[in-house]
Amino acid sequence: MAGSAAKDRVVYPLQKRVLNPVVMLAWQVGVPPPGDALLETTGRRTGRPRRTPVCDGRDGDTFWLVAQRGRRADWVANIRANPRVRVRFRTRSGVRWRAGTAHILDEDDPRQRQRRLGQGNLARRLCFCSSAAMGTDPLTVRIDLDAG
Numbered sequence: 169m170a171g172s173a174a175k176d177r178v179v180y181p182l183q184k185r186v187l188n189p190v191v192m193l194a195w196q197v198g199v200p201p202p203g204d205a206l207l208e209t210t211g212r213r214t215g216r217p218r219r220t221p222v223c224d225g226r227d228g229d230t231f232w233l234v235a236q237r238g239r240r241a242d243w244v245a246n247i248r249a250n251p252r253v254r255v256r257f258r259t260r261s262g263v264r265w266r267a268g269t270a271h272i273l274d275e276d277d278p279r280q281r282q283r284r285l286g287q288g289n290l291a292r293r294l295c296f297c298s299s300a301a302m303g304t305d306p307l308t309v310r311i312d313l314d315a316g
Contacts (some may be wrong), residue, residue, distance in 0.1 A: 172205065172304045172305070173304075174303050175218065175287040175302075176237065176304040176305075176310070179236075179302045179304070180237065181254070183236075183302065184231070184272060185206050186220075188220070188221050192219065192221060195221070196241060197214040199247055199262060199313055200256075201257060201291075202258070202291035202302070203221070203223060203224055203289070203290075203291030203292040203293075203295035204221055204223065204224060204291075204295060205221075205222050205223065205224040205225070205231075205233035205255055205256060205258075205293055206219050206220070206221060206222070206255065206256040206257075207219065207220045207221075207222045207233065207243060207253060207254075207255055207266075208220075208253060208254040208255070208256070209246035209247055209250070209253050210246060210249075210250045210252070210253075211245050211246060212245055212246050212249035212250070212255075218242070218243065218246060219240075219266065220243045220307075222255075222297065223292060223295035223299055224257050224258070224284075224291075225285050225292075226255070226257050227285065229312070229313045230309040230310060230311065230312060230313065231255050231257075231266075231268060231286055231308075231310075231313055232281055232308065232309070232310055232311075233258070233270075233308070233309040233310075233311065234281060234282050234296070234299060234300075234303070234306050234307065234308055234309070235306065235307045235308075235309060236299055236302055236303035236304065236305075237303075237304060237305055238305035238306060238307040239272075239303075239305075239307060239308075240273045243259075244272065244309065246269045247272065247309065248272070249294075249313065250271045251267060251269050251271065252267065252268075252270075253268060253269070253270050253287055253311060253313060254266065254267045254268070255313070256312070265308035266313045266314065266316055267313070267314045267316075268310045268311040268312050268313040269312050270309050270310070271308065271310045271311075271312070273307075273308040273309065273310055273311065276310075277308075278303075278307060278308045279300060279306065280295075281308050282296040282300050292314065
């Protein structure tokens with residue numbers, strides 16, 4: 169546990185202050201990184217939209233996420249307060265938003281989920297592998313996407 173806490177003290181600030189802003193900028197200028205997606209939750213205190221870069225875990229009408237910090241992740245806390253979310257991801261015809269309802273899955277194996285989602289797509293595999301390497305308390309979240 170001590171190693172995990174130390175890792176979290178290093179990885180979390182690096183990701184929040186360096187990596188995530190770069191990925192967010194790429195989305196804003198219209199060049200989203202392959203294998204990445206955006207998750208939009210509603211802030212549990214502010215009620216305002218909150219966007220977070222995540223790995224593209226789309227599988228048909230289901231979108232899978234693995235929270236590296238588990239229930240300590242801000243976006244997981246937002247989902248616990250309001251499970252209605254949106255995800256933005258690449259499609260063959262461009263980039264699109266889809267709304268859905270998120271479900272926290274304590275019983276799912278997040279490492280296995282990451283391995284399965286990364287199969288057959290190099291960009292997604294790289295995203296999920298780096299996410300797994302930085303994770304300290306992984307937790308699976310399933311989003312059932314609305315028809316659309």
